[in-house]
Amino acid sequence: MSAIPPGEGANLPATMKAVVTIGNGGYDKLVYRDVEMPLPRTGEVLVRVLAAGINNTEINTRLGWYSASVTESTADVAGIAIEAARPDGGWNAKTPFPLIQGTDCCGIVIACGPTANTGLIGRRVLVRPCMRPHGFGSPENIWMASDFDGAFAQFVRVPEKEVFAVECGWSDAELATIPCAYGTAENMLHRAGLRAGQHVLVTGASGGVGSATLQLAKRRGAYVTAVTTPAKADQLRAIGADRILDRDADLVAQAGESMDLVVDNVAGPAFGSVLRTLKRGGRYVSSGAIAGPVVTLDMRDFYLRDLTLIGCTAWDEPVFPNLVTYIERGEIRPLLAGTFPLAEIARAQSVFLEKKHVGNFVLIPPPVGG
Incomplete structure (x- = not known):
């Protein structure tokens, strides 16, 4: 049985939006509808979603962009009429449709399954979306919202060990900008071993992962x-960028072979030029x-030139606890580009794909009973 606390948890509806x-x-x-309320199983908790961030990965999964048959950019694929399902279009081959997406979750724990820690009930938490079922x-790895239902809903059911209580003055929407973008950025910098005084190039620096990488690299004392x-x-200078390069200009001519590390989630035609900005012995992470x-x-x-190429998907163990510490110490700041009601997800993703923003957009579910 679930441990349902008095108050809100005792009056859970049978369905949710x-x-x-x-x-x-x-x-x-993308169908906005009523679905059955998820109930926590052994070792799980039920989280009422307060805010859920939008990321490239939800759009890519819907489009089947991870399929080996796709060679176009994410923006180009978004404009293509998809006529058939892509059986290898998800992170781990086939996406289990129908699926509730939503990789980023800020919420409140309202119920616990057997063996889960009831002390979490009532705590505001972030959910670690990258999970390592066989240990670190x-x-x-498996991902919330790619391999099982995520946070584009009023409630989400997750393993207790994947929720992290956060004590800070940030809004729910601000906290929801963190998990996927900042977790991905922190994981890349952690695995690449970025140190104080090193020079790092960040491509796509205005996006969710790029702007997070910029902040986290500056926190480490790097030159960015x-x-x-x-x-x-100007917006990127305001969050710490030491130098700005025009993405449409010749990167090698602008930067030379001066970088200790390149953090590149853009790739595409510019990949070769980006790689040539590395000094001898440099590292490239993506x-x-x-x-x-x-x-x-x-x-x-x-x-x-003795370069090292590093691929990152599975998050290392220190990554998410580190982020919570940075938030609580005020060492990073959220970049909230705007919010949309959950029901307006199509409009939100359309605006997201225009790439005119800096940071992250967030969806807000309706209140329970609304």
Whole structure:
């Protein structure tokens, strides 16, 4: 049985509002409807979702962009009419449609399943979306909202060990900007071993992961060069960028071979130029490829200069606890680009894809009973 506390938890409805993604395709695949209330099982807690962030990955999963058959950028795929399901279109091959997406969750724990810690009830929490079911010694991973139902709903059921209480003055929407973008950024910097005094190049620096990487690199004492459009330069300087490079100009001509580390979630046609900004012995780290997954690599650039290429998906153990510490100490700040009601997810994702913002957009579920 679930441990339901007095008050809100004692009056849980039989159904909840959620956005259900029913298959690969366009916005018509996002269906806002009533679904059965999830109940916590052994070792799980039930979280009332207060705010849920929007990320590239939800759009990519809906479009089936992770399929080996896709070679276009995420923006190009968004404009293509998808005529058939992509059986390998998810992070771990096939996406289990119908699926409630939503990788970022800020919420309140309201119920616990058997063996779960009832002391979490009533606590405001963030959910760690990247989960390591075989422990941190194995690279195997599953993701909330890709492998099982996520936070685009009024409630979400998650393992107790994946919720982290956070004590801070941030709003719910601000906290919901953190999990996926900042977790991904922190994981890349952690695994690449960025140290104080090193020079890091961040591509796509105005996006959710890029702007998070900028802040987290500055927190480590690095010198950060951000690649963006001129229109966003001042906003990135305001959060710590030491130098701005125009993404449409020749990166090698602007930067030379000066970087200790490149953090690149853009890839695409510029990949070769980005790689050539690294100094001898430099490191390149990536967890995405929004400008296109298929790139041209001159192997001589790679081996003659002793470069290290690092791929990141599974988060290392310190990553999420570190983020909670940074938040509670005031060492990072949220970049909330705007909020939308959960029911307006299609409009929110459309605005997201315009890429005119800095930071993250967030969806707000209706109040319980609303």
